[in-house]
Amino acid sequence: MLILMNETATREQLDEIMRRVRSLNYECHLIPGDKGWAVGATGAGSGTHRIQVLECLPGVERIVPISSPYKLASLETERTKSLLKINDIEIGNGKLVVMAGPCSVENEEQVMESARVVKEAGASILRGGAFKPRTSPYAFPGLGEEGLKLLAKAGSDHGLPVVTEVLNSKDIDLVASYADILQIGARNVQNFSLLKEVGRIRKPVLLKRGMMTSIEEYLMSAEYVLSEGNGEVILCERGIRTFETATRNTLDLSAIPVLKEKTHLPVIVDPSHAAGNWKYVPPLSLAAIAAGADGLIIEVHPWPERALSDGPQSLKPERFRKLMQDIRQIAKSMGREV
Numbered sequence: 001m002l003i004l005m006n007e008t009a010t011r012e013q014l015d016e017i018m019r020r021v022r023s024l025n026y027e028c029h030l031i032p033g034d035k036g037w038a039v040g041a042t043g044a045g046s047g048t049h050r051i052q053v054l055e056c057l058p059g060v061e062r063i064v065p066i067s068s069p070y071k072l073a074s075l076e077t078e079r080t081k082s083l084l085k086i087n088d089i090e091i092g093n094g095k096l097v098v099m100a101g102p103c104s105v106e107n108e109e110q111v112m113e114s115a116r117v118v119k120e121a122g123a124s125i126l127r128g129g130a131f132k133p134r135t136s137p138y139a140f141p142g143l144g145e146e147g148l149k150l151l152a153k154a155g156s157d158h159g160l161p162v163v164t165e166v167l168n169s170k171d172i173d174l175v176a177s178y179a180d181i182l183q184i185g186a187r188n189v190q191n192f193s194l195l196k197e198v199g200r201i202r203k204p205v206l207l208k209r210g211m212m213t214s215i216e217e218y219l220m221s222a223e224y225v226l227s228e229g230n231g232e233v234i235l236c237e238r239g240i241r242t243f244e245t246a247t248r249n250t251l252d253l254s255a256i257p258v259l260k261e262k263t264h265l266p267v268i269v270d271p272s273h274a275a276g277n278w279k280y281v282p283p284l285s286l287a288a289i290a291a292g293a294d295g296l297i298i299e300v301h302p303w304p305e306r307a308l309s310d311g312p313q314s315l316k317p318e319r320f321r322k323l324m325q326d327i328r329q330i331a332k333s334m335g336r337e338v
């Protein structure tokens with residue numbers, strides 16, 4: 001932390017600040033500046049929030065953090081990029097992963113056919129929701145455990161690990177008993193008790209950015225999971241809310257290079273929930289890879305016109321096949337493997 005003193009601060013005020021900083025177990029560094037003194041506080045200390053309150057003391061102009069508040073998620077602390085392994089699939093550190101499948105698991109035929117087509121097209125992880133967060137209480141809420149069973153069966157029959165959402169703490173063990181990756185959805189990104197609970201299990205967590213979460217808030221959410229001991233977190237940009245109504249959300253492509261600069265965690269992109277319309281999914285997918293994403297999660301449905309959720313944004317099998325070919329080309333041109 002850097003404590004900037006104002007120009008008129010007295011020597012007594014400066015001494016008092018330094019005394020306080022030391023009493024909070026920080027090392028104190030006096031830095032002369034053009035417009036007065038600054039005091040640097042470094043070391044483990046008793047918590048930056050306790051330094052922040054010194055801003056009320058006379059002579060202090062401003063207190064500015066000089067290192068990130070998300071220590072475990074930060075690339076400053078952990079200098080090598082994370083590489084996650086799910087069976088023989090690697091995510092992060094240059095590898096590209098494509099997760100695909102329906103929004104919701106609806107029935108056996110639908111999820112089996114989805115698994116078959118996404119596998120054949122070259123996806124390596126199967127997605128599908130069994131517990132769905134729906135805006136309307138009357139909308140299809142997912143099949144619950146039955147959906148988890150069907151998803152796990154479709155995944156194992158086609159050699160695909162599966163990712164599915166967990167909505168609340170009481171279902172974590174159940175979902176973890178079927179899923180290879182637990183998804184925390186956009187609406188739960190700041191459900192801190194849920195984040196702490198998934199931090200205590202030993203399964204990778206796909207943490208989606210909220211529609212109204214700043215990048216710093218998002219990384220603090222990842223920090224909740226990491227701070228409980230689970231280091232396997234995958235970030236996912238899925239569109240944020242803006243004034244634009246032409247798309248369901250606005251895909252924040254700039255979040256990709258920003259996150260890549262700030263964190264060692266892998267970053268994937270969900271163009272389906274960002275766009276809300278299948279037509280925009282291919283160009284956004286390619287743009288995400290060009291911007292440096294570690295992978296994609298894409299909604300694919302064998303019969304989107306019959307889908308119980310998110311049909312309009314789901315790709316038909318042949319469109320997904322074509323997209324996978326284009327993804328391979330973009331990846332190749334960037335020296336990356338799918």
Ligand code: PEP
Pocket residue numbers: 103129133184185186187208238270273
């Ligand atoms: C989903 O992946 O089906 C989903 C509901 O995503 P999000 O939480 O990003 O809206």
Ligand code: MN
Pocket residue numbers: 103104273299309310
């Ligand atoms: Mn969906």
